[in-house]
Structures are given as C-alpha cells and as structure tokens.
Amino acid sequence: MQSTPNYLWSTEDLLGQGATASVYKARNKKSGELVAVKVFNNASYLRPQEVQMREFEMLRKLNHKNIVKLFAVEETGSSKQKVLVMEYCSSGSLLSVLEDPANAFGLAESEFLIVLQCVVAGMNHLRENGVVHRDIKPGNIMRLVGEDGQSIYKLTDFGAARELEDHEKFVSVYGTEEYLHPDVYERAVLRKPQQKVFGVTVDLWSIGVTFYHAATGSLPFLPFGGPRRNKEIMYKITTEKPPGAIAGIQRQENGNIEWSYELPITCRLSVGLKDQLIPILANILEVDQEKCWGFDQFFAGTNDILHRMVVDVFSLQQASSHRIYIHSYNTTTKFLDAVFKQTNIVPHHQEYFFEGHLYELDPNLQAHNFCKTTESSPLTLLSTSEQPEDVVGVQYRDPALEFPKLVPRVDVVADCSAAKSAVGAAHQTLRLGQRLRRGRELLARGLHWLIGNLRTECSRILEQRRGAHSVLACLQLTQGRTHLLYEAAPAGSRGPAGVDVLRTRLQRVEEELSQCSHSIFDFQGALDGILAELVKDRQQVHEDKSIQQIECCLQKMQVIYKQFKKARTCLRLGYNEEQIHKLDKLHLGNLARRVLSIFQNDCVQQYQEALALHSSRMRKVCEIKRHLKRLSNRISSCSVEMMECQECLQAALDRLLQPEKWDLAPAPPEPPPVPLGQEMALRMQELLEQLRSVSCDLQLNNSIIERLGGAAPTPPV
Incomplete structure (x- = not known):
C-alpha cells in the first residue's frame, strides 16, 4: 500500500504505466471516493525542473468535461514522490475499447460519433488555451459511462504538452511512434539528424491516425511485420503517401505499398458518414505541414459532421440501406439530392413510405420536421422510374477471410x-x-x-x-x-x-x-x-x-x-x-x-x-x-x-x-279534322x-x- 496525506492505493491496482510514471486506482481516505493517482518514478526526476512542473501547470490551467480533471498535487509520505490526483475513468481508455474483440473492425457508428464529438471538444479547449498535447493516441483518451449510459471520453496524460500558439514552432520530440507525425518520427524513432521544427499540426496527424484506428480497428499505415519491426518502411509509407490517400499497407516483405483512398468495407460506419469523414482524414494525414489543414479547418469540418442529423432510408428495389447526413435546416430538395448521390435514383422518381403509409415530402419542408427514423424503422424508398433498378443488397467482405488459421503447435x-x-x-x-x-x-x-x-x-x-x-x-x-x-x-x-x-x-x-x-x-x-x-x-x-x-x-x-x-x-x-x-x-x-x-x-x-x-x-x-x-x-x-x-x-x-x-311550316294539303x-x-x-x-x-x-x-x-x- 502507498499513500499521500489524503489518498491511499495498492500497487496492484495498476491502471497504466509509462516511461516516467505509473497510474493507480486510489481512494480518498475520508470519503472513499475513487480517484486516479499518477505516481512519478525516479527517471522522471532526471528531466529538467521546468519539464517536471509542466504537466501540473497544464492541468491546473485546463477545465473541460472532455479533459481529465486534476484534483490535487500531493507527495508520498516516505519517498516524497510527486503524485497527481486526478479524475478516475472507470471504463478504461479508448485503446482498451478497441482492444475488445467486438471492436476488431472498428467502433459502431454511434460510438464513433461520441469519440469524434468528445475529442474535438477537448482539443478545441486545448487550442483556446494555446496548448499542444503532442501525445494524442487511443491510450490517452479515457472513457467513463455517464448516468444516461452513454460514453464520455476525456483527454489525459499532459506530460508532453506545452503551450504553443498556431504560428509558433518547437523542436523537442515526444509521443508514441505509431501516431507520430513523420517529421517527428524521423528524428525521434529513426534518430536521423534534421533541422526541422514542428508546429501545432503534429497533433492533427495523431488525431487522424487515432480516428482511423477508431473507425476501422487497425492503424492506417502498416509495413509488413508491423510498424515496430519495420521502422524504415513505416517512415517510407507515411512520407511517400500520395495526396488524398488515407492508408497504406505492405502485405509482403519488400512488397509494394497498397494505397487506399477509402475506409475499408469491413468498417462499421455507413457510407453517409464515410463520405463526410474521408475528406477530413485526407487533409489532416498530410505530411507537408504547409499543406495540412489548420485547426480552424479541422474544427469547421468535424463540427459540420456533428451538427448534422441522420435520416435512415431503405431502397426497396435495390434492397440497400442508407444513412443520409443532412443539416436540420436543409429542405426536402437537399435531402432528395443526397439520396440520389447514394442510390442514383433521381429526385422526381423518389417515392417514400413510412410505417405503412405513403409519406409525402413537401419540397420546402425542413429536415428537422421529417419523421424520426432508425436503421430498423427507415423511410422506405420506391423508385417510380419505368427502368428497373439493379438489386444491390447488403455489401460485405466474406468473413471467412477474417478467421485466422490455428496451428497445432502450442504457443500461448x-x-x-x-x-x-x-x-x-x-x-x-x-x-x-x-x-x-x-x-x-x-x-x-x-x-x-x-x-x-x-x-x-x-x-x-x-x-x-x-x-x-x-x-x-x-x-x-x-x-x-x-x-x-x-x-x-x-x-x-x-x-x-x-x-x-x-x-x-x-x-x-x-x-x-x-x-x-x-x-x-x-x-x-x-x-x-x-x-x-x-x-x-x-x-x-x-x-x-x-x-x-x-x-x-x-x-x-x-x-x-x-x-x-x-x-x-x-x-x-x-x-x-x-x-x-x-x-x-x-x-x-x-x-x-x-x-x-x-x-x-x-x-x-x-x-x-x-x-x-x-x-x-x-x-x-x-x-x-x-x-x-x-x-x-x-x-x-x-x-x-x-x-x-x-x-x-x-x-x-x-x-x-x-x-x-x-320553323312550323303549314302541313300538307289534307286538313286535320280538329283545329291545328x-x-x-x-x-x-x-x-x-x-x-x-x-x-x-x-x-x-x-x-x-x-x-x-x-x-x-x-x-x-
């Protein structure tokens, strides 16, 4: 057991461990309230005093529901080690969520949108306070479940964070290599001498990798054998990535890189959400810091998604389901155009049913007045065209390709x-x-x-x-x-x-x-x-x-x-x-x-x-x-x-x-017996x-x- 004047914990209740500190589940000695304590090890004290104090100062400065709260800074009784007492997130991290086999192919669409909303809100608070995190990754995004049963995600671990305005640069390197911007990766991982300086957009690269990981269950850039085993190819993939590509994978040793401009079919996100998300990923996974989006563009793009509502549509002839992301103030005309983009059924041939009845959509009706739909209770679309519609059906990758081969030899x-x-x-x-x-x-x-x-x-x-x-x-x-x-x-x-x-x-x-x-x-x-x-x-x-x-x-x-x-x-x-x-x-x-x-x-x-x-x-x-x-x-x-x-x-x-x-002309010659x-x-x-x-x-x-x-x-x- 270890303790500070107000908190007590067991070293067996380890929540996470890094190069300079370990995090444990602890309790308040008076109230019994659960907290997380970050205990710094001896290696952390080898850092300059300014660096040691930076995380304390950052957490004191920040106050947002999507950033883990700092309650106190205390010292252990014997060794006088510094301890950060923080908000306890009982449901692990985003990484632990993604490590669950149920999410091997990415998060469900509803959960991904929650991650998107929470991370964007937390990052927005950081930028408002001139803070760059420098170690964004799923392991540093904590999760707890609110009273309504919905997830809440919070940014944590500000050991690498520092104050930096949009126009300022830094030269020190921090972070986790799979999520590092290639310029930082070159110096921090490959140890190559270079004179590059880094701006706040390095956080955007890490966010892009994190969002891709959350959407698909895997990293976007994968050399044969994995990123930790083939670091030179990892660097090659990220730096030679064509514009617009959001992923690159090497399937064979010394093989070619397969570039992808789309999210994989195994991803659980709908086409409607993919179409909104892919341009954002393409613009923040940009190696050239001058061409990469800034935070203003990133916030504009992500908030555009988050402020849209969803209308579920099922195309009856095509046997295909669609999710239409549309602003609540958009009218029927905009909605019909969005449906056309996904189904190729022109607006004047679209006819809808809902809950058994013909559903008339006035051209000027705003989307917030549409009926409330779900995937199991969508608007049913019927094409009135005389040309038959091709059956599309459910599109998927054969799951037999996803099952691994089990070898007889025992290797735990x-x-x-x-x-x-x-x-x-x-x-x-x-x-x-x-x-x-x-x-x-x-x-x-x-x-x-x-x-x-x-x-x-x-x-x-x-x-x-x-x-x-x-x-x-x-x-x-x-x-x-x-x-x-x-x-x-x-x-x-x-x-x-x-x-x-x-x-x-x-x-x-x-x-x-x-x-x-x-x-x-x-x-x-x-x-x-x-x-x-x-x-x-x-x-x-x-x-x-x-x-x-x-x-x-x-x-x-x-x-x-x-x-x-x-x-x-x-x-x-x-x-x-x-x-x-x-x-x-x-x-x-x-x-x-x-x-x-x-x-x-x-x-x-x-x-x-x-x-x-x-x-x-x-x-x-x-x-x-x-x-x-x-x-x-x-x-x-x-x-x-x-x-x-x-x-x-x-x-x-x-x-x-x-x-x-x-024209009553006189009758022929024979006179009638009675007066005419x-x-x-x-x-x-x-x-x-x-x-x-x-x-x-x-x-x-x-x-x-x-x-x-x-x-x-x-x-x-």
Missing part, C-alpha cells in the same frame, strides 16, 4: 492472438448475419406496405369505375329519351343530326369500363397472392434461429479466449494444462467453422433466396402499379367522353327548348315539360361527372 502468445482474432471475426460474422436478417425483414415489410397501398388504390379505382358506370347508365337513359323527343319534335326544331351517334359513343364507353373492371379484379387477385407469400416469408424470418446459434458459438469462443489470456501470463504450461489448451484450441477451430457454416448455409442462402423472390415480386407489383395508373387514366378519359356526350345532348335539348325558333292550333299547343306543352325533365337529368349527370374528376385525364405513364 500466438494462440491468444489467434483466439482474439477468431472472436473478433465471429463478432463481425454475427453482425453481418444480423444485417442480412434485417434486410430480409425490410424487404418483406416494404413490399407488404406497397401492396397494401396498391390494394387501396384498386378499391379507389373500382369506386371511380362504379361512379362512372352510374353516370353512363343515366346518360344512356337520357340519350334514349332525348332520341324519342327529338323524333317527336317538329322537323324544323331538330337542327344538325347527331343524337343517334351518341348511342355508339356511349356503347364504347360501356365496353371500356367493363374491361377496366375485369383488369382491376385480376390485379387484386395477383396482389393477394403475393401478400399471402409474404406472410409465410415473414413467419420464416421470425422462426429462423441462425442468429441465436451464432451467438451461442460466440459465447463459447469468448470463454476459450479468456482462458488463453490467462495462459499467456504463464511462462510455461504444465502437462495437463497444455493438453487442455490443445483441446480448447481444437474446440475453438470447430466453433469458428460452425459459425461460418451457419452464416453461409443459413444466413446467406436464405438472404439470396429472399433477394431473388423479391426481384420477381417487385417486377410484378411495379407493373401492376403502372397498369393501375393507366386504368385510372382510362376511366378519367371515359368520364371526359361522357361529358362531351352530355354536352351534345344538352345542345340538342337547348334547341328543342326554344319554341320561338321552331289547339292540338299543336297541347303537344308542344307536353314536349317542353319532357324536355325540361331530361335537361334536369343532364344537369344532375354533369355534377356527378365533375365529382369523378373527369374534367381532364392525367397523362398515361
């Missing part, structure tokens, strides 16, 4: 490393299986919504057709009565011929409406058939146990990995322990093969079958959708035809309803009343046609 260090890689690969396989399953669910659900919408459209068109048929029946009756009245009227009142022609036109309308009715019933039957298939498919997805089986294998692999971690601490295994170790390694290999078998034979196969069925169904459904639109237009055209017929009837009746314009004037007056009076009755019917028909919206048909698609 190598076996532990291999077990860690195997567990990491199993985690990645599990995530891929979950993505494939979620993809199947989104396919079935989206198509179910689309079919529901089309069935509603069928009902609407049937109602439209019934209304048109009712008007047709009235018009046919009116046409018949008008024809009889027209024949009964004096010859001079009839005007141009045409009432008889209307019968033929109305018969054509009747045939057209009858065909539309049969087509709609056929479409309803086809949609009901697909819907029944979807219900079965969704039930199969629900009953699928492949994810649970992979999880079970993964749990057993993690137990073996923990055993191998314990074995690694032993210098030599006893005979019995070695035999158990061999059996565990054999079992680990069997579990890894089982995980891959479940993934390939269940997850992938079922997903591929679902994609094939989905493509066929989407073609049928989209064809029905187009036909329904044409049917609606045909019924609207019928309504227009009926309106024209009605106008002809009305014109004929208008002429008949104006007796003063009738009296009989003609009675006939005309009766005819006028009938004409007025028919005219009222026509006016009623006209109002019905207008309600059907038959004023003008929409253009066919």
